[in-house]
Amino acid sequence: MEREKLLKPGTYFMTGNTAVAEAALIAGCRFFAGYPITPSSDLMEHMARRLPQVGGIFIQGEDEVAAINMVLGASAAGLKAMTATSGPGLSLMEEALGLGFMLELPAVVVDVQRVGPATGIPTLGAQGDVMQAIWGSHGDREVVVYAPSNVQEAFDLTIDAFNTAEELRLPVIILLDELIGHGYGRLRVPNLDEIRIVDRKKADIVEGYMPFKTHVLVPPFAEPGKGFRLHMTGLVHDERGYPVIDRDATERLLTRLLLKVRANRDRLVSYEVYPCDGIDKAEVMIVAYGSIANIVKCALKRLKAHGIKAILFRPKVLWPMPDVELCKSVESYGVENVLVVEMNYGQYLYLVRAALLHCPTPYRFVSITPGFYPSPKELSERILRVLS
C-alpha cells in the first residue's frame, strides 16, 4: 500500500528538490525533521505533504539543531531519516553531524547551497559550503558528500546517499545549489525493482552482543526495544559502548569509524569525464561540479571554437575525492593545465591541488561570483582570459 504511494515509474519534469524528496521516499526514508530555510524549504514542504501518505513521520523543529538531533534519534530507533537545509542551517548542524558519526547513525543531510557567509543572498545559489561539508565538524569525522548536477542525478544520488548511509552507518551530505534545487529538469524513474535499496544490517539478539565491534568495519545495528540493552555515547567508547580513556581504544574506535569511508573510497568515488569520447588528448582539464559543471559543458564547445581542446572532470561525489582518478585523467589525456572552476572564492581548489601533487601539473582557478551563474559565453570568455 505504501509502495503504491511512491512515485510511479515514468518520465517527469520536476525540480531537483522534489526529485531528492521523492527519491528519499523510494529509498525508504520515513522520517524527516527540518527547519525552513530558502532555498531548501520546498523540499521540506514536499516531505510534509508526502510522508504521511507513505506512513512516515514529518516534524518541523524549533530550529536546525532540534531537527538534526531528531533525525539522529529517529535513526537510532531504526528509521531512515533525513533533513534538508541551507548554509546557515548546516553550520548549526555540524556538532550533531559529529555525533551521528560517533554513534554510527545513518542520516542524510541535504544542503541546498545559497550565497554566504551569514545570511548572504538567500534566494541565489552558490557553491560555498563545500569545505564546510567536508571539514565542518570539530574532531576527525568522515563524511560522504554527493554533488549532483542535474535533476536525474539529484534523484539517483539520493538513492545512493541513503544506501551509503545505511551500509556504512554514518551521516552523509547531499550538496545541491539553488539552481539545481529549484530548477526543473527531466527525471526518468525506473521500475522500483530496478532500484537497489540497502537497509542497514540488523543485529540478532545474542548474549554478549558488542555494539561497537572493532574487527568489523560496520557492526550490525541494534534497535532499541528489542532487549539489546545497548548503550551509545558520544564519548570515546570501547566495543561495549562504554566510555573509556585509553589510547588503544581511542585509536581502534576512531580509525574504524574513519575507515568506513577511507577503506571504501574506491566504491564511493564517482565522477564523469566529459566529453566521454572523441577526445584522446586535452590541453586543459577543467574541474567543476554541481550546476557549474553544466555551464562548463556548454562552454567547452566555445573553447573548441577557439582552438582549445578541453575536457571536464566532474566529481559526482566530492568526498571521498576522486584524486587518483583525477591524476589518471591528467596523465592519460596528457593534460597541460588544470583549471578549477567553482562558484566560490577557492574551496575544492585546495583539494584538487593536494591531489595534483601526485601528478604535478600547472593549475589555474576561475572564481564565479556566488549567486550569479554565468552564461556559457561569459564563462568561456573568463576561461580564455585565465588561460592566456
Place this chain on the structure above:
Amino acid sequence: MEREKLLKPGTYFMTGNTAVAEAALIAGCRFFAGYPITPSSDLMEHMARRLPQVGGIFIQGEDEVAAINMVLGASAAGLKAMTATSGPGLSLMEEALGLGFMLELPAVVVDVQRVGPATGIPTLGAQGDVMQAIWGSHGDREVVVYAPSNVQEAFDLTIDAFNTAEELRLPVIILLDELIGHGYGRLRVPNLDEIRIVDRKKADIVEGYMPFKTHVLVPPFAEPGKGFRLHMTGLVHDERGYPVIDRDATERLLTRLLLKVRANRDRLVSYEVYPCDGIDKAEVMIVAYGSIANIVKCALKRLKAHGIKAILFRPKVLWPMPDVELCKSVESYGVENVLVVEMNYGQYLYLVRAALLHCPTPYRFVSITPGFYPSPKELSERILRVLS
C-alpha cells in the same frame, strides 16, 4: 587605574589559558561572553574574576550561540571582545563567525582543542579542529588562525590576535590544545609600553559616510550612539550597508572582505624553522604545530642519533598558510621528504600537500592518536618507522 590592574612586567609560571586571558586584558579586551566547556572553562573563569577588576564586562551565556553573538554585539558597540570554547562549542559558533566576518566585527575566539568528534574525550587535548577553524562556516569567509605552541606564545599571539582582529575588523581564532591550555610554562611579560596594541580605526562623523567603502580594504569603524545612523546586515550589501542583489556589489563586497586576509598574507604569516641554525641541509622536514611541535623538537635529537638530519617547520599562524615559505624551506634545505605530524587523522596535511604542489616533494604523514601525547622517544620511533 585600570592599567595598574593588568599583569605586571616580570616572569611568571602559569598556564596557557591564563596567559591568553591576561594577554587579552593587556590587549584591551573588555568583554568576554562564554559558556563552560572543558578544557577552556578555566580561561573563562579567569576572565570572570579579572574583567570586573579592569572595568570590563563578563557574562556567561545560556549556550555558545548566545556567547558568540553577545561578543559580536559588544564588538559592534566598540569593545574588544572575546570568547573561549572547545570543539563542540566551536561547531555551534560557526554561523556567527560568518556574521562577524560579514559585519566586519573584530572578535577573538579561543578554541582549546580536545578529542573529538562529538563529546570525544573532554579532558584530553588534540588537534582535530584545525580544518574546522579554517573552513567551518558556510559560504566563503577568511579567518586568521593562530596556533601557539607554548605559554609565552599563547601570550604573544593573543596580543597579535587582538591586533589583527582590530586592524582587519574580523573574527580571528586562537587554537590551543589541552596540553598548552592547562599546561604551565614560563611567561615573560615586558613593560606595557613595549607591547604594540592596535585599536580599530574609528570613523569621524561626516555627511555621506559609507560604512562599507570598497576602495579601502578596511573601512573605519562607526560606533553606535554617535549619530552615524549606520545599518549593518548579514545580507550581501552595498557601500551604504543596504542589502542588494547585484553581481558587481556581491563581487566587490566579498572580494574586499576576503582580501583583508589574502592581501595581507605576507604580514600575517608566521612560522619557525627549528633548529634555526647549524643546519644547512636536511633530508627530512617535519611539519608540525602547537604542542606536538614541542615533542617533535625533542625527537629531532633522537633522529639525529639515528643519522637522520631533520628540521621542523612550524607554522605559528596556520592560516593564512606559510605555503610559499614552506616551499622555500624545502628548496633551501634540499629537503627530500616532508613529514606532516599531527594529533589527528590528517587535516593540515591536505593544505601542506596543496602547498607542496609548488615544490613537488614526497610526503608522509604521522597521525598521533588524539588525546595521547607521545614521548619524544615514542614519536621518533614512529617517525623512523614511517621513513623506512
Place this chain on the structure above:
Amino acid sequence: MSPTAKVRGVVHLISDLCKGCGICVWICPRNVLEMSDKVNRFGWRIPRVKNGCVGCKLCETYCPDLAIWVEVVRNGT
C-alpha cells in the same frame, strides 16, 4: 476646537508608495475610498477617493505603506 465643529478631510495618495492593499478602503467609516482600476508604476492597483471624508484619518493611520494622508479642513477655514 469645539466638538461640534464640522470637519472634513482632503485625502491625498502618494501613488508610488501605495501597494493597493485596500486597508484604507476597508477601514474608512464613511466609505470614501474604493479600489480603482488604475495601477501605479509598480503594477499595483490603487484606490480612488470619493466624497464624504470626515477627516478621521483612520485610513492614514492604518496604511502600512505611508501612502495615504489626510488634510483636515475645519469648517469655514
Place this chain on the structure above:
Amino acid sequence: MSPTAKVRGVVHLISDLCKGCGICVWICPRNVLEMSDKVNRFGWRIPRVKNGCVGCKLCETYCPDLAIWVEVVRNGT
C-alpha cells in the same frame, strides 16, 4: 506484623562501593554509624557500624552508592 513488634537491623557495608560521603552517618536517627579511619581500596574513608540499629533503612535508602544495606531482624525470629 504488629506495630509494636520489636525490630532491629543488621547493617552491612560493601566497602568497595562506599565513597565515605557520610550521608548514612548523618541520616541515621539512632547514631548507629560513624566515620572510621579505615579506607577502602579506592582511598575513601568508610563508616563503622555501632550498636542500636532499629532497621529503619534510612541509611540504605539514602546511600547514593548502593554501598550499605540493612538486614531487618524481627524480634524472636
Place this chain on the structure above:
Amino acid sequence: MSSKIELPPTYKDIEDLIRVDRLPTIWCPGCGIGIVLKTLLRAIKKSDIDVDRHVIVSGIGCAGRVSGYVRLDSYHVLHGRAIPFAIGIKLAKPELEVTVVSGDGDIVGIGGNHFIHAARRNHDINVVIVNNMIYGMTGGQVAPTTPRGARTTTTPYGNIERSISIPLLAIAAGATYVARWSVLHVDHMMNSFIKMFRHKGFAVVEILSPCTLFASRNGIELLQLYEILRRKCKIVSNPDPWESHIDIFGDKPIILGEFIEIERPSYEELVWSSIRG
C-alpha cells in the same frame, strides 16, 4: 527602482528616521509590519531619549527587515540571534537604548532560548515581536505561534501543535514589562513602546500582525484577517497571562493589554554597579 520617493507631509515628524531611499518596502500589500514600523518611529520621537541613542537590532524574517528601513544605528543579524547581539551592545554601552524588532519565529522559535534567559536575567533591552503566526519570509511554514488546526506549507493537513503564548512565556521566564496589541491598536502600541523605552529591564511588546501568507494558506483574504482582529481583540486591564493563548479561528476573544509591569534590578544595573562599586 525607487527613485525620488517623497513621504507625505504628515510623516514629516519621522521622515528623518526612515530610509526613504529604500521605499517602498519589500513587504506584501497590506502587511501589518509597516504599521509597526511607523508607530515605533513615532514612539522613538516621543521618547525622552535622544534618537541617536536608539539602536535597533533584528533577526531574519519579514519583521526583521524593520532594521533596514529605520535611519538609526541598526543591526540586521542572524536568524534567532537578535537578543544576544542586542545584549552585547547594551552591556558594552549601557547609555544606548537597544530595541529588538523581529518576528515570532525568530524570537520564540529558533531564538526561544535567548528569549527566556534574557527575560530571566532581566536585561535592559526592549523586544518588539511582530507576531504574524507564521514564518513569513520563508514562504509560510508553521511557527510556534501558529494556531492549532491552521494550515501552513508544513502543516498541509492542519497544525497539530498548540501555539505558544508569548506573554505567558515571557512572564514565566522573568520579563518585567509585557504587553500585547495588534496593528489595529496603534495608540496602545505607541504607548507601550514609549513605556518600554522608559522601563529598566526586559520589556516585551507583542504585536499581532496580519500576514498575506497566513491568510491565503487558510483560504481567507488578508482583509478578513484584519476583520478577525477587529472583531475578536479585547482589551483587558490586568489580563491573566494564563488566558492569553490566541484562538484566531475560534470563539474565544483575543486578550490584549499590559500583562505585567514590575520593577526588578536589570542585569546591566547590577553588573555595572558591581564594576563601578
Place this chain on the structure above:
Amino acid sequence: MSSKIELPPTYKDIEDLIRVDRLPTIWCPGCGIGIVLKTLLRAIKKSDIDVDRHVIVSGIGCAGRVSGYVRLDSYHVLHGRAIPFAIGIKLAKPELEVTVVSGDGDIVGIGGNHFIHAARRNHDINVVIVNNMIYGMTGGQVAPTTPRGARTTTTPYGNIERSISIPLLAIAAGATYVARWSVLHVDHMMNSFIKMFRHKGFAVVEILSPCTLFASRNGIELLQLYEILRRKCKIVSNPDPWESHIDIFGDKPIILGEFIEIERPSYEELVWSSIRG
C-alpha cells in the same frame, strides 16, 4: 579498576538494570544523582511497561552519566540535545517509553529551547531534571538555576542572575505533568516517576540534588546542603507555580509537589492517528 563488584542483596530487584561492571560511579562522594538513579530503576521495575521498552536518553553533565549506568537501551548524546534526540526515537517508535535524564544546565540552560517547544507540543516523553543548581561536570560554573547571590567559578563576586523556576517554565510552555522533589523524598520521587511513565504527554520531574561543588563554592559542606533541603523543603498539594522559585540560602521554604497533571493529546498520538487515519 572495578573488578568483581557485587551489589547488596537489597538491590537484587534492580540488579539486572544496572551496569554493575561500571561501578563505582564517577560521581563525587555524597552526590545525590546516585539516589535518583536507583529510584528511577525501581520505578521502571514497578511500571507496567516491559523493561525492554524503556529507553533512557541523556545529555552531557554529571546527571547525564545516568544513561551509562542503566542496563537499558540508552543514549548519551550531545550537551543540551537529549530532548530532540528522544523525540526522534519516540516519534519513530511510539511503543517505546522514552525518558530523558539530565542536568539542569543541560535541559534548561543550553537545551532550554528544546524544552519549551517539546512541552508546547506535548511530546509523549518524560524528562527527569537533576537540579544541582550548578554546572557540575565542568567544575562549578553558574547555571540558570543557581540562586541569586551564590558563588560559582563564574560568579566569583556572587550571582546577579535570577534563577529559573523549572516547574513554572514547564507549565507556561505547556507541559502536562510537572512535579518537583528532592533526593530526600525518595517515595514521592518514585511515585512521580511511575506516574510520568503512565502519563501520555510531556512529563517533567525535577529533582533537587546536592552537589559537592555547589557546597564548596559557597563555603559549606555537602551535608549542610542536605540539611538545608531537609529543613526547608515543604510538600504542598496543588502548589502555585508562581511560588516555586528556589531560595536556597534564604528563609522561604522550597516548595515541592505535583504542580500540574492534566490531559491533552500528545504530539505522538496526533501524528500517528493522522497517519493511520
Place this chain on the structure above:
Amino acid sequence: MISIRITGAGGHGIVFAARVLGSAFTKRGFNVAMRISYSPAQRGGWSRADIVISSEEAIWNPIADELDVLIVTTQERYDAEVRDVRHGGYVIYESEVVKPRDIEGVEQIPIEAFKLAEMVAGSRIFGNSVLIGFFASASGLIPLSLLEEVMRELGVKALDSNLKALRVGFERGLSVKIHLRI
C-alpha cells in the same frame, strides 16, 4: 538546442506556463533544463522562467547565451529583457500591455492573450494558457493534444478554463511561423 524565456508579473502564471512547456518537451524526449527566478520583493514583482531544450543527453544547463524566444507579459519585463533575444530570435508579447520598441533582426509577435482569455475562459488569469498554446502551434514543436495531456497530469485547478484558453491560443498561433531547431 533552443532557449525560451517566459516572464511577466507575479500573478501572471509564468511558472505554470513554463512547467507546461517544459513537461511537454520532456515528454517529447528532449532534455529540458529550466530555471525560475523572482524579483527580490516579498510579494508582487516579476517572475521569470528560462527553459533550455536540448537533444544532447548530457546537457542540463538552463542558462543560455542568448534567447531564441522571449514570451513577455509586462512592459517592465519587456524593457528589461528584450536585449537578451538573439539576432533572428522571436518576441511573443501580450499586446494589450506591452508596447514593443523597434528592434532590428528580431521578430516581435503580438497576441492579446489577456483579452482572449477573458473572452473564452471568463478571466484574464488564463492568459498564460493562451500564450502556451500560441507558442506551441507557432513553433510547431508541440501538438495540442500533448499540451492537454500535460495540463491534465499537472492537476491544475480550473482545468476547463485553462484548456479553453490553451486552444484559442493554439488556434491563433497556427497563422504564425516561428522557426526553431532543437
Place this chain on the structure above:
Amino acid sequence: MISIRITGAGGHGIVFAARVLGSAFTKRGFNVAMRISYSPAQRGGWSRADIVISSEEAIWNPIADELDVLIVTTQERYDAEVRDVRHGGYVIYESEVVKPRDIEGVEQIPIEAFKLAEMVAGSRIFGNSVLIGFFASASGLIPLSLLEEVMRELGVKALDSNLKALRVGFERGLSVKIHLRI
C-alpha cells in the same frame, strides 16, 4: 634537561607542590614546561604533575621519555608509575603509605612527609610542602629562600604552616644527595 613527576591522591596538594617547584625553576631562569593530569573520576582519584626543566630556550615539552625523579604519595600511584623512572633515577616516596618494591638501578628515598607535616604544622595536609623542601635540598637545585618567596607570591592560605612544613622537609633533605643535571 630533567624531568620530575609528582603524583598522589586528589587531596594531597600535588598541583600546588608542582606549581611551587615549577615557579622556583622558572625564577632560576630555566624553561619549565609542566603538565597536570587527573584520573577520569569526577572527584577523588589521583592527580599528577609532570615537570620538564630545560636550559634550552626553544624546548617547552612537558612529556619526557623517562623520569629523573618520581615523587609519590600513594601506593596505587607508586605501583602504576614507578616503571617510568629511568635507570639511575630517583623515587622519593611518602614512607608511611608507600611500600616500595626492589628496583635495580633506581634510588628510592623514603620520607615520612605526612607525619612530619602533622608534627610541625599541625596537619597532614602540609605533607606536600615537606616533599618540596625535601626535594629542593636533596637535589641542591633550589635554595630555601626561593621556595619561600614563591610560596608567598602564590598567595597560599595557611602560609605559615606551609612554610614550617617546607623547612622541615628542606632540613631532612640536606642529608640526602640526588644528582641531577639540567
